Amino acid sequence: MKLDLSGRVALVTGGGRGIGRAVALALATAGASVTVNFHTSATAAEETVAAVRAAGGTAHLAQADVADAQQVDALVRELLANHKRLDILVNNAGITRDALLMRMKDEEFDQVLHTNLRGVFVCTRAVLRQMSKQRSGRIINIASVIGQLGNVGQANYAAAKAGILGFTKTTAREMASRGITANAVAPGFIETEMTATLGEETRQTILARIPLARFAQPAEVANLVCFLASDAAAYITGQTINVDGGMVME
Ligand code: NAP
Numbered sequence: 001m002k003l004d005l006s007g008r009v010a011l012v013t014g015g016g017r018g019i020g021r022a023v024a025l026a027l028a029t030a031g032a033s034v035t036v037n038f039h040t041s042a043t044a045a046e047e048t049v050a051a052v053r054a055a056g057g058t059a060h061l062a063q064a065d066v067a068d069a070q071q072v073d074a075l076v077r078e079l080l081a082n083h084k085r086l087d088i089l090v091n092n093a094g095i096t097r098d099a100l101l102m103r104m105k106d107e108e109f110d111q112v113l114h115t116n117l118r119g120v121f122v123c124t125r126a127v128l129r130q131m132s133k134q135r136s137g138r139i140i141n142i143a144s145v146i147g148q149l150g151n152v153g154q155a156n157y158a159a160a161k162a163g164i165l166g167f168t169k170t171t172a173r174e175m176a177s178r179g180i181t182a183n184a185v186a187p188g189f190i191e192t193e194m195t196a197t198l199g200e201e202t203r204q205t206i207l208a209r210i211p212l213a214r215f216a217q218p219a220e221v222a223n224l225v226c227f228l229a230s231d232a233a234a235y236i237t238g239q240t241i242n243v244d245g246g247m248v249m250e
Contacts, residue, residue: 003230006031009083010229011076013037013066013123014093016045018192019142022218023090024048026226028057032088035060035079039093066093066119069126076126085134088229089127091120091141091164096194098153109156116160117167124171128180137180138229141168142221145188145244161186165240172238181237183228188244189215211246 005027015024015036025048028034034052036059038045045061052059062079064071079086094116097108120141131137146154147161164184171182189195189206195215198206207213221243227233228241242248 001232003030003226003232005088005226005230008032008087008229009035009079009085010088010090011035011037011062011079011086011123011127012090012092013119014039015090016041016048018194019187019190019218019221020090020092021048021051022222023092023225024059025052025055025057026219026222027088027090027229028052028059029055030226030230031057032229033058033060033083035062035075035083037062037064037066037075037093039063039065065115066091066123067114069122072122072126076130080130086127086130087134087136088138089123089140090225090229091123091139093119094142094144094160094194096154096157098157100153101155104155112156113160113163116157117163120164120167124167124182128175131180132175132178135179137175137178138233139168139171139175139180139182140225140228141182141184142225143168143184143186143240145186145242145247148186148240148242148248168240169238176237181228181233183233183236183238184240185221185224185228186240186242186244186248187216187221188242188247190218190221191215192218209247210244214245216243216245
């Protein structure tokens, strides 16, 4: 199956590095024109855009904090002024502030909920009017197995990621009549800066819980995102699909 996204316009939040970079590259390689959002990592985002262009694709940079409605609305206004349409939103931006529950500070809880959950709400709301007008759209939210399983030291992150699953189902129900689908992708453990800080002992403990016995590459998440963004996935909405080496089996 060849996925063709030519003529489509995509916005990837946190697209400068990690999974977001792989998603931006994959969407652009399939033919989409991709806006790469970043917050603090301008150089990494510039490298992503350069990599897309070197591969023959089209990409643009756009700075915004995903949880800041003014910044996000301005970004979407500018994107629409340039491209006249918006077909794909990938809500990928995310952070961790790990601490055991008894020691977790208010700020650690709030920061993670703010970026990882409010950010998804703010960005989704910002694109719905245009997608409704088009009577088509694809919203793909990057959740996590941690939202399904919980994890020691990640109450904030697990709550935000579980929240994304309910948010995705509601988006799917509210927007189905407008031809807009919404799905969540739940990665397991992926080789990015987010997991690079794990100690060797933790890594081994995690590996023991993964049937495929390895961490994934960001491109393996991007492949699923590309599929969900394509016409081939037109009848899939409100779902959570795992890319986790078999960690979660329903
Ligand atoms: P990463 O390498 O740490 O990258 C995080 C990305 O999020 C960066 O591009 C960062 O942009 C962006 N970001 C953070 N706060 C932002 C904000 N306020 N506004 C806009 N962008 C913001 O992480 P990753 O591993 O690629 O993770 C990407 C997504 O996958 C996250 O939602 C994460 O929770 C999820 N996930 C990751 C794994 C994993 O094993 N790595 C597993 C499950 C789910 P700047 O650098 O420009 O700030």
